[in-house]
Amino acid sequence: MDIMATLQDEMGNLSRSEQRIADIVLSDTSFAMNASIIELAARAEVSPPTVTRFCRRLSCQSFSEFKVRIAQTAYIGTRYLNPETEAQSARDIAENIVTKAQSALYAVHSSLDIDLIEEAAAKVASAGMVYAFGSGGNSAMLANELQNRLFRLGLRVTASADHTMQLMLAAAMQSDDIIIASSFSGRNMELVRTIETARGYKAFTIALTRPNSPIADAADIVLPVDLQEGVRIMRPTSSRYAFLIVVDILANLVAVKRNQAAVEPLRRIKQQLVTHRDKDDTEVLGD
Incomplete structure (x- = not known):
């Protein structure tokens, strides 16, 4: 499963608390991949159960499974998650x-x-x-x-x-x-x-x-x-x-x-x- 594609699909259905978690995952994938559930919850200013619900919304049965899926995505190429600024003109x-x-x-x-x-x-x-x-x-x-x-x-x-x-x-x-x-x-x-x-x-x-x-x-x-x-x-x-x-x-x-x-x-x-x-x-x- 491509968890980033699932996250993009679900963005419009997330609560404000869940959107703060999503923003961290998309902007600082390395942190999300290595943080504990308490650390991620604290940074997003939500409770650990909110993080758990967020993971299940993305079809992950646990926070541990969520981190494994994030790691798999990051291995494929973080340059697609945080692309370098492209020339525009x-x-x-x-x-x-x-x-x-x-x-x-x-x-x-x-x-x-x-x-x-x-x-x-x-x-x-x-x-x-x-x-x-x-x-x-x-x-x-x-x-x-x-x-x-x-x-x-x-x-x-x-x-x-x-x-x-x-x-x-x-x-x-x-x-x-x-x-x-x-x-x-x-x-x-x-x-x-x-x-x-x-x-x-x-x-x-x-x-x-x-x-x-x-x-x-x-x-x-x-x-x-x-x-x-x-x-x-x-x-x-x-x-x-x-x-x-x-x-x-x-x-x-x-x-x-x-x-x-x-x-x-x-x-x-x-x-x-x-x-x-x-x-x-x-x-x-x-x-």
């Missing part, structure tokens, strides 16, 4: 977003293992089939972006964000196939199972993920991305830019390694777009 938000994106690109550039990405690109360039796997919002986006970047180079590539489909595809792989698995957290255990299944059938596996994570440990090659996001919960994650730049570097290296094998499908794509879309050869290729 369009100018401040724009500067903050751009600055964080620039920092992410700089960080991934300075930490990039050139030898590893060179090895990964060589494997992808000669693959029989490339499978781009990722689940969840950002990781699924990366899988689709890998497909978008690689098909135009003449590679056979498919993307999937479905765990069951990923596992079935892994079971059908050949020894010259490759998985590129994307995971921001590195802890997607369904994806770990898929990687292990593919390796059992001799397919090669590449992971774009956090280093020293279960997915990193499962893959043959890890292209690590590990950035601190900060505590501003409303700001989009800047790690996306770091992952995307690794995808772009990998794709460009693959294109160079495939050389003329990549040029012909690129030419065909441009031919069809110029002929049937806008007659403008200066447009970005296929994007």
